[in-house]
Amino acid sequence: MKLSMWMIANRLSPLMDVKTNISADAKPVLNSARLVYSTNCVHVYQDKDHVVCSGEDDSICLYGVTEKEAFEIIQGVFDYFQDWEANLQAFIRKNEFQKIVDSCEILIQNPMDIQDANNKLLAISRHPDPSTVDPEWLYMSRYGYSSLNAIKAFDLSQSNTDFTRHGVQPFSPADSSSLKHGGISYCLQFNGIDCGRITILEMIRPINPGDYQLLDKIAQLLEPVMGTAVLSDHSPSHFNALYSLVFQKSYDVRELQLQLAYQQWTENDDFQMLLIQPDYLQNSYRSVEILYSILLHNLPSCVIFRKDPYILVLSNQLLEKRQNLLDFLSALHENNKIRASFSLGAKGTAEIPWMVQQCLFAIKAAESESNGQWLYYFEKYAVDYMLFHARGSEQIHACHPMIRKLWDEKEKNEDELFKTLLIYLDNERSVNKTSAALFTHRNTVMYRIRKLQETYSLNLDDPGTRYYLRLSMQVLSSPVRMNTQFFSGPQLNSIR
Numbered sequence: 222m223k224l225s226m227w228m229i230a231n232r233l234s235p236l237m238d239v240k241t242n243i244s245a246d247a248k249p250v251l252n253s254a255r256l257v258y259s260t261n262c263v264h265v266y267q268d269k270d271h272v273v274c275s276g277e278d279d280s281i282c283l284y285g286v287t288e289k290e291a292f293e294i295i296q297g298v299f300d301y302f303q304d305w306e307a308n309l310q311a312f313i314r315k316n317e318f319q320k321i322v323d324s325c326e327i328l329i330q331n332p333m334d335i336q337d338a339n340n341k342l343l344a345i346s347r348h349p350d351p352s353t354v355d356p357e358w359l360y361m362s363r364y365g366y367s368s369l370n371a372i373k374a375f376d377l378s379q380s381n382t383d384f385t386r387h388g389v390q391p392f393s394p395a396d397s398s399s400l401k402h403g404g405i406s407y408c409l410q411f412n413g414i415d416c417g418r419i420t421i422l423e424m425i426r427p428i429n430p431g432d433y434q435l436l437d438k439i440a441q442l443l444e445p446v447m448g449t450a451v452l453s454d455h456s457p458s459h460f461n462a463l464y465s466l467v468f469q470k471s472y473d474v475r476e477l478q479l480q481l482a483y484q485q486w487t488e489n490d491d492f493q494m495l496l497i498q499p500d501y502l503q504n505s506y507r508s509v510e511i512l513y514s515i516l517l518h519n520l521p522s523c524v525i526f527r528k529d530p531y532i533l534v535l536s537n538q539l540l541e542k543r544q545n546l547l548d549f550l551s552a553l554h555e556n557n558k559i560r561a562s563f564s565l566g567a568k569g570t571a572e573i574p575w576m577v578q579q580c581l582f583a584i585k586a587a588e589s590e591s592n593g594q595w596l597y598y599f600e601k602y603a604v605d606y607m608l609f610h611a612r613g614s615e616q617i618h619a620c621h622p623m624i625r626k627l628w629d630e631k632e633k634n635e636d637e638l639f640k641t642l643l644i645y646l647d648n649e650r651s652v653n654k655t656s657a658a659l660f661t662h663r664n665t666v667m668y669r670i671r672k673l674q675e676t677y678s679l680n681l682d683d684p685g686t687r688y689y690l691r692l693s694m695q696v697l698s699s700p701v702r703m704n705t706q707f708f709s710g711p712q713l714n715s716i717r
Contacts, residue, residue: 222306222438224299225249226279227431229263231328232298233281234426240271240282249434251276254295256288265292309439313446318344321439328435331404332358332422337447338415338461339476340367340483354424355401371399372483384408385415385517389436391428404428407436411448413527416460419443463524467533469574477570484524490537492573493566496580497532497550499559512557519549533577539566541598554595560584562597565622575618582606604689607696620693623677628697639694641669646691650681 226243229251233239254274255262263276265288272291274281283291305324312320318335322344325333332354334345342365345351351362357371374395382390387410393403402422409417419436421428448460462480465472481487499512509529516525516532523540526533540546541563553559562583564576579599586602587594599606600621607616617625630636641659645666648654652670656663673679680686 222299222302223249223261224251224302225431225434226251226263226276226281227429228302228328228434229274229276229295229298230281231330231429231431231435232301233283233294235327235330238284240284241280243279243281245430247277247279247430249438251299253299254292256292263295265295306438310442313442316446321443322346325435325439329421329432331425331428331432332402334361334420335417336367336420337417338464339473339480340372341476342366343417349425354422356399358422360399366479368399369482371395374400383514383517384418386514387413388440389433405432405436407440409440409444409447411444413529414448414460414464416444416447463535463573464526466570466573467526467535467577468528481570484522484537486537488570489568490570491539491566491568492535492537492570492576493540494564494573494576494580495534495536495540495546495561496564496577496584497534497559497561498530498584499532499557508557512553512559515553520546533580535573535576541566547596550596558595560587560595560597562587562599564599565603565619567618567622567625572618575615578615579603579606579619582610600689601685604685604692607692616696620696621690623673623679624690624693624697628694638669638673641666642673642690643694643698645670646687646694 225247226241227247228249230239230241230243250261251263252261253263254265256265258264261277263274265272265274267273267288268282270284272283272286272288274283274291274295283294286294305328308324309321312318312324322333322335326346326348332346332349335343337343342361345358345362351359357368360368360371375392382392384390384392384406385408387408389405389407391403391405394401402424404420404422404424405428406421407419408415409419419439421432421436460470460472462472462477464470466477478488497512497516499508509527509532513525513527513532516523516534520534520536522536522538524535526535534540550559550561554561562580564579567576583597583599583602586605587597599619603619603621607619611619624639627636627639627642631639637659641655644658645652645655648658652663652666656666659666670681674681679690
């Protein structure tokens with residue numbers, strides 16, 4: 222294992238007094254100790270009353286030891302790290318996260334924790350006592366998750382730092398009584414998706430470049446294991462529970478509820494998804510990366526996922542109704558040449574997995590059009606989707622949102638609006654024929670139809686809208702659908 226002078230100094234400092242002269246950019250390029258100069262090695266030699274350990278123009282001075290003893294000490298550090306790396310790999314393979322943290326205690330000397338992407342605590346330093354760190358550290362050690370209040374306070378106090386960016390980010394103490402220490406936090410990612418986080422608090426000694434380098438080493442080994450665990454579906458996922466929900470991976474219901482709470486969402490909110498394909502003529506990784514960062518900064522109330530070459534934006538609001546978002550997308554398109562599509566809006570987290578497929582279908586269906594459009598709505602393509610693509614439950618979830626709501630109300634409360642609209646459409650929008658079929662006054666029919674149009678902004682003069690409404694009604698009320706048990710979950714296994 223290659224070391225930097227910072228890493229060597231961090232190992233020695235708890236054991237003996239050392240004097241260091243190390244540049245901030247000293248890299249881990251050193252292979253071993255030598256008594257004579259050699260490239261990429263620590264040269265150990267006597268200089269008056271102390272021993273100099275020199276590596277790539279940086280130095281550590283040891284006092285009270287002979288040259289031979291110093292050589293053995295420095296070579297012992299290299300041997301120590303070699304054993305540490307071998308043990309670390311074994312701990313990671315077995316998902317022994319607490320042993321990972323324990324093995325770093327003498328090297329880091331500061332409080333350290335590992336969490337998954339759901340803010341679930343996987344391991345935490347045994348020392349110091351959590352009650353002596355800060356209230357949030359004590360909360361995590363007791364309950365196994367970050368607290369909602371701490372996350373909110375942290376987000377507000379670190380507004381200029383992107384903690385979803387892969388790699389290590391420094392942070393300062395939050396403006397909160399529960400977060401008293403700054404430190405560094407490493408966002409673990411696999412295939413562009415968050416799978417966890419390692420955090421070190423700056424409490425006992427100042428954090429230095431050696432700590433950054435050690436985190437890099439741990440992350441390089443840890444990310445593939447944490448990331449691939451979910452792909453087999455044989456072990457618990459470390460991915461964000463919302464991500465697992467969207468892409469139909471296994472997740473813990475409690476973790477999903479916590480993620481909703483972190484977002485200040487509820488399970489019964491109205492959700493909608495926006496899919497963006499940046500730089501679609503080139504599909505460059507860099508284009509996705511840049512646009513992802515822009516969206517994170519400008520849409521803080523949304524959850525944003527990367528699934529190259531796409532970016533998915535999930536909200537508990539109807540995104541297509543937000544004019545500021547539409548203006549923002551237009552500005553992006555002027556400079557980045559994006560394509561984007563909206564899913565249907567739907568109530569409840571159970572609807573979310575179907576939205577990805579709807580967005581994708583709109584993008585793909587629009588490829589045959591040469592009208593210069595770049596923003597698409599699944600609703601426009603829903604009829605084609607239901608007739609030629611969807612199966613079983615996919616058809617149900619593609620039905621017009623208003624029709625699904627009317628159907629649910631009809632089933633629960635025997636509401637007449639569904640039946641009224643069905644007969645109204647079947648009778649070519651004739652109020653007289655509809656009132657006769659319903660055995661009710663024509664004014665009642667007119668009131669119900671007007672109520673639907675005003676409540677849901679329906680344009681019943683549009684034949685495409687009428688066909689979509691009628692097809693949705695047929696799908697929901699079909700005796701075949703109601704009596705056939707062949708429905709399963711969404712068929713989307715991967716984005717293509």
